[in-house]
Every structure is written in C-alpha cells, then in structure tokens.
Amino acid sequence: MHRVVITGLGPVSSIGTGTESFCRAVRAGSSGISRISSFDVSGFEHQMAGEVRDFDPSARLTRLDVADWGRASLFAAAAARLAVDDAGIQDPGEDTAVLMGTTSGEIPNVVAMTESWYRNGPAVPDTALAAQLPAGRLALAAAQEIGATGETMTFSAACAAANCALGYAYDLVSSAEAPLAVAGGADAVSRFTHAAFHRLGALAKDTCRPFDRERDGMLTAEGGAALVLETLDGAMARGARIYAEVLGYAVGCDAYHPSAPEPHSIARTMQSALRRSGVSPREVGYISAHGTGTRLNDRVEAQAVRTVYGAATPPLSSLKSMLGHTMGAASGFGAIACALAVSRGFIPPTINHRHPDEELHGIDLVAGTARPTAVRVAQNNAFGFGGNNAIVLFGSAPCTS
Numbered sequence: 001m002h003r004v005v006i007t008g009l010g011p012v013s014s015i016g017t018g019t020e021s022f023c024r025a026v027r028a029g030s031s032g033i034s035r036i037s038s039f040d041v042s043g044f045e046h047q048m049a050g051e052v053r054d055f056d057p058s059a060r061l062t063r064l065d066v067a068d069w070g071r072a073s074l075f076a077a078a079a080a081r082l083a084v085d086d087a088g089i090q091d092p093g094e095d096t097a098v099l100m101g102t103t104s105g106e107i108p109n110v111v112a113m114t115e116s117w118y119r120n121g122p123a124v125p126d127t128a129l130a131a132q133l134p135a136g137r138l139a140l141a142a143a144q145e146i147g148a149t150g151e152t153m154t155f156s157a158a159c160a161a162a163n164c165a166l167g168y169a170y171d172l173v174s175s176a177e178a179p180l181a182v183a184g185g186a187d188a189v190s191r192f193t194h195a196a197f198h199r200l201g202a203l204a205k206d207t208c209r210p211f212d213r214e215r216d217g218m219l220t221a222e223g224g225a226a227l228v229l230e231t232l233d234g235a236m237a238r239g240a241r242i243y244a245e246v247l248g249y250a251v252g253c254d255a256y257h258p259s260a261p262e263p264h265s266i267a268r269t270m271q272s273a274l275r276r277s278g279v280s281p282r283e284v285g286y287i288s289a290h291g292t293g294t295r296l297n298d299r300v301e302a303q304a305v306r307t308v309y310g311a312a313t314p315p316l317s318s319l320k321s322m323l324g325h326t327m328g329a330a331s332g333f334g335a336i337a338c339a340l341a342v343s344r345g346f347i348p349p350t351i352n353h354r355h356p357d358e359e360l361h362g363i364d365l366v367a368g369t370a371r372p373t374a375v376r377v378a379q380n381n382a383f384g385f386g387g388n389n390a391i392v393l394f395g396s397a398p399c400t401s
Helices: 019-028 071-087 107-120 127-131 137-146 161-174 191-199 232-237 263-277 295-309 327-344
Strands: 004-012 097-101 152-155 180-187 223-231 244-253 286-288 315-317 377-384 388-396
Touching: 004 019, 004 071, 004 161, 004 232, 004 327, 019 327, 071 107, 071 137, 071 180, 071 223, 097 137, 097 161, 097 327, 107 127, 107 191, 137 152, 137 180, 152 161, 161 180, 161 223, 161 244, 161 327, 161 377, 161 388, 180 327, 223 232, 223 327, 244 263, 244 327, 263 295, 263 377, 263 388, 286 327, 295 377, 327 377, 327 388
Parallel strands: 097 152, 097 180, 286 315, 286 377
Antiparallel strands: 004 223, 004 244, 180 223, 244 388, 377 388
C-alpha cells in the first residue's frame, strides 16, 4: 500500500474560486449567500441560496466546448482544471482516474425540459439538453478537460458523494491501480432542488446558522470542488508541494430513514474511519462538520461526535454557514478546508452563530472567527439522504527529509 497525499486543490464556490481566493474567504468567514437569480423565486417563501455569480466557464476551461455541457459538469471540469494546475501537472497521463460526486447531476436541464412541456404541450425534448443529462458526464467533463483517459466514475450518494469519490480515489492510488486521481464533486442550484427542500421544511429563511440555538434550516448552493491525489513517492519525485496526507476513510449506509440521520450509525462510521486510518481520537485537531443548520442534523451530528470523542471533542465548524449546502460537492469543499487547515494552521469559522444551544453541550464550536492553531489530523464529515455516511481523515504533510 502506497501513502497518498493531496497536491492540488480546485474550489469553484460562491465565496471564491481557486485555492488562494477560497482560502482567504474561508479564513475571513465570508458569506456567499444572496437572493436567487438563476430562476424565478417570486412564488417561494424562501428565496436565498449560494449561487456562484461570477462563474464564466469559457474563461476557466481550455479544452471543452462550453455549449456541450450542463452547469454541474462545467463546475466539475473547472474544479479539475484548477486542481491539476495547482498541483503543477501538465499532462495527467492515460492512467489518471477522475471521480466526481453529485446529488442532482444536471437537474436544471430536467427542469428546463419539464417547463417546456408544461408551457408548450407534449413534444420531442430539446435534444441538446437531453444529451447533457447523464450523471456520468460530470466525471467525463472533468476527465476530458484535463486530458485524463483512465477510469472515470460519478458517485451518487446524496450529500456524501464527494467523500465517497475521495475514498475510492484513495483506494485506487494507494493500491497502485492508478498513479494519480482527481476527485471531488459538483452540483448546480435548481428550481427542483430548491422546491424539494422547501417542501420538506428544511430551508432557512435567509441565513444558515449551523449549531445555533435559533437555527431554522439549510440553504441550497452550488459549485465544484476537486483535489489531486497521488502517491507520496510520486509527489516527492517531482518535487510537488504537499497540502496533506489522506490517512483513510470509511463509508456506510444504514438505510434508517429517507432523510433523517441516525446517530449510532454515524458514530460507527467515524470509529471505523479512525480505526482504518490508524488515528486515535485524541490526535484529531479539527472536524469539518456536515453541519447543515437544520435542527435535527446538527443535534444528531453533535451526539455522534460526543459518542466517539467523549468530553474532549475536537474543535469543529461548518462551511455551510458560508457556502450554503452544495449537495454532492459539500464534502469536497470540506476536504479542501481540511487540507488548508493542516497546511495553513487555522480552523475555519462557523459564521452567523450567535446563540449557544444547550442541547448541543460538549462540542467545541469554532464560531464567528477563524481559530489559528496547528492541526495535525482533520476529519471530514458527510451524511446524505438514505443513511449514506462517509468520513475521510487527513493528516499534515509527511516529513520528507
């Protein structure tokens, strides 16, 4: 088994695109939430989301014809391009694997086709939109953009999808089935997703406040996140900068409930990830929480963390307070935050937090502002509908001297 390290980061988000821009925004506790502009929200009670307002794929991509791809695929491709450029890789090679996670794929295209049928009556669907629908095209777009011709796969494990992609990428690289892998996730804001969470009663009115006593829900969001994984030996041989080491991961599906998380199975997944990574609970210095801002999710996550870590819980925070819930890309952004935490020495803040919740006692929430500190090991949490749980552990860059 080869040791696996992270050498490239590719965030495309509502608070910043590219490693340095994203890092500055996360450290500063920036908010990417605004009134939705990509579709008409006049009929919705809740109208806010985390849209990537300045996304211009033609300015980011070098190989793809933008007109041939849906928005989520373009997020995936742009994130992959940023990640390999950040890693200093000119030619990924024919054996490079590309793995992407998603919750909804190109659901905006389905909405557009449905609206056409509703307004104009039954007709042959727009063939261009239909051709962009298969979810597998997210990984394909990323692979074609960076010139990778190895294995491609799109994971659909709800909001745990990017962590599942990262875990599979770790397996491929550590076992030498692939010398290099690009993994992450992408999703796009859509009327369908917004309406679905609105109907579930899960949307916040205007602000996402994870772990706050007054929290009232999540906000939908979009973007793409990608990371380059390669062997430690390969990274050292080419003199690459190393952000972090992937220590291990665990996935599970308890099938407990279509949408409600289950604390005991989440705790088991955490324990399995720690065991498989060779990490003791006391070594973990930061948890990038799933932290959606819904009353149930935050309570269950806090309970699971206390079960695993006892009274000495690691500091934790939720990026969703800044980004909103980017669905299949969420744990990809969490992974990038973990890599930055261990390489740059800070813990991202949970913004919008004003009122401690007595029900969540015992957790060390990093609220309001970033916390400067050395982080040796970071844990990235991801929980999805249907009981999909995925945890990835990251460690500080190995000493190569």
